[in-house]
Amino acid sequence: MKKITVNRNLFDWEENITINEIIKKMNYSSKMFIVKVNGELIRSFEYGTKVVPKNAKINVIHLVSGG
Amino acid sequence: MNQKETQFFSKHDPKILPKVRKATVGIAGVGGLGSTIAVSLARVGIGKLIIADFDKIEISNLNRQQYFTDQIGKPKVIALLENLKKINPFSEYQVHQITLNEKNIPVIYKDVDIIVEAFDKAAMKKMLIETWITNFPDKPIIAASGVAGYGRNEILHTRKVDNLYICGDEETELQEGMSPMAPRVGIVANMQANLVLDLLLKGI
Structure with missing residues (x-):
């Protein structure tokens, strides 16, 4: 199984x-x-269309308000 | 250096001081995070701070931001400039009262070694981070996410993704109508300021 x-x-x-x-x-x-x-920045408009390749390393940083 | 300046820095490590004095650091937003980061970096003696924020001081800001009652109504960048000069008159401060956007960020911050993201709203954080990564992929950006509430020291952390560093818990949402509280937002602001030093002084 690919991960x-x-x-x-x-x-x-x-x-x-x-x-x-x-x-x-x-x-x-x-x-x-x-x-x-x-390592490549994905813009919001691509979230629904960008297909993730097998063995990809994905970083998702959750931004919450407050500061 | 004149005598007062020499005395100001007399307790600083002479090995690291020249690097600190030569550094230029950008701060985007000077609310609870940014005003605290600026005060710490001024005390450290960063040579030049470039600071931008559009906002004016309201009395409700004083629960966590580094301003005073006699500064209410002033633009935050102007009040912060006054306060920083009182703390450390030996550094240079460039302030911009402006709403930051994709167009002016690369202009205002083009000469910084490191930028620190210190906005309140998540949408602004995203705009700055994406603008930065796109324009200056080789320069570090230190952002904050998840500073609201109190306590829970143990879940605060720093995460590195390439040249992007995130400080905070990455989860605690701001409650409607509530601002972050001074201790926790102050801790995260100083995690960001502390990381500025780490990155500037790498290899020393």
């Missing part, structure tokens, strides 16, 4: 899995993120 790494979590890779689907798996409480796939 993807999201922060420190390992998930099974699925064909045509998008950033939005990965974010959903992470159960975040709100919806502002920085996403990098294999």
